[in-house]
Amino acid sequence: MMREFDLVVFDWDGTLMDSTSHIVHAIQQACRDLALPVPARDAASHVIGLRLADALRRFCPEDRAEQLPALVDAFRRHYQANLDQVTLFDAARETLETIRAHGVFVAIATGSSRAGLERALGVVGIAELFDATRTVDECHSKPHPDMLLQLSDFFGVTLSRTVMIGDTSHDLLMAQNAGSHGVGISHGAHSDEHLRQCQPRAIVHSLPELSSWLQPRLG
Template sequence: MRLAVFDVDGTLVDSRASIHRAAVEGAKAINIDPPTYDEVRSIVGLSLFEALQAMRPELDPETVAAYTREFQNAFLTFHADPDFTEALYAGAHETLVRLKNDNWLIGMATGNSRRGVTRIVDRHGWKDIFDVTFCADDGPSKPHPHMLQCNLSALGVGTHQAVMIGDATHDIRMARTAQVHAIGVSWGFHTVEELQDAGAHEIVHDFKALERSLEAFVPVLA
C-alpha cells in the first residue's frame, strides 16, 4: 500500500497568475497597497486568512477578514468568466492516471477551500482519481500536519507508506512534521533553495522525474 498526497496550487494547477491577480484586486477593494508577486508567492499554500495575515501582519483581524472576502470575490469573478483558464502543469493529469492504474492511493492536502476543491476536481474530472481530499476548511493550516494526518487516517496508511508532493515550503514542513517522505517540485511558487532549506528529501523538475521517484519509493518501517 502506497499513498501519494498532492498539493494543488503550484503543484498540479498553474494558478500563479490568478492568485496574484486576486490578491491585487482584493487589496484595491479595501484600499491597501497591492502586493507584489514575490510577496504573494511566499504565502501560497497556507489557508487564505492565515496567508493574508502573514503577508500583511500590520493589518487588524477585521481588515484581514475583509481582505479575505475580497480576494475570494475576485477569484469567483475570474472563474465566472467562460474564457478563464487555469492550466494544469504539463504531465500532471497523466501522472495521476498512471499512479491510479498502478494501484497507488491518491490524496490531497491543499490550502484551498472545500468549494475550491470541488471546483477543481469537477473541472478536471478527478472524482475517480482522488481517494480523499482535505483542505483549509477541515482544520489547521499548513505547515501544521493535520491535513496530511487526515489523509493517512482516512485511508489507514502508515507514515512510512506515504509521500507528500508539493511546491511550497509549507508542504515540506508539514510532511517532515508528520514524518512523511517529502518531495518538492521546482515548477511552482517556491524556489529549489527554499524547498531544500525546508527539508525536502528530494526535489524533482518535471512529472516524468516525479514518476521515476515514486516508482522507486519503497515503504520501509524505521
C-alpha cells in the same frame, strides 16, 4: 526495487493546478481594492498554501485589522473571476493515472477551502483520480501535520510509507512535522532554494520528472 510508498499525497494549487499567477494576481488586486500596500509577486506567492485568512493577514496592517474580512471577500471575488481559464500543469492526468496503476492510494492535501477545491476539480474533471481529499475546512492549516495524519489514518497507511508532493515549504514542513516523506516540485510558488531548506527526499521540476522518480518506489 521494493515498494516504498503506499500513499501519495498531492498539494493542489501550484502543484497539479497551474494557478500560482492567478492567486498572486487575486491577492494584489484585493489589496488594491482596499487601498492596502500591494505585495510583490514573491511575497504574494510565498503565502500560497496557507489558510486564506492566515495568508491575507500578512498583507493587512495591524492598524487596519478590521479590514481582513473585506480583504478575504475581495480575494475570493478576483480569484473566482476567470477561474475556468486556469489549467492543470502538463501531464497532470497522465501522472496521476500512472501512479494509480501501481495500486497505491492517491490523495489531495490543500490549503483551499472545500468549496474551492470541489469547484476546481469540477472545472478540470479529474476528481475520480483521487481516493480522498483534505482541505482547511476539515483540518489545521499547513504546516501543521493534521491533513497527513488524517489521510494516513483514513487509509490505514503508516506515515513512513506516505509521501507528500508540493510546491511550497509549507507542504514540505507539513511532511516533516508528520514524519512522512516530502518531494518538492519547482514549477509552482516557492523557489528551489526555499524547497531545499526543508530537506525533501528530492526536488523535481515537472510532473513527468516526478512520475519517473516515483515509479521505481511504487513497486
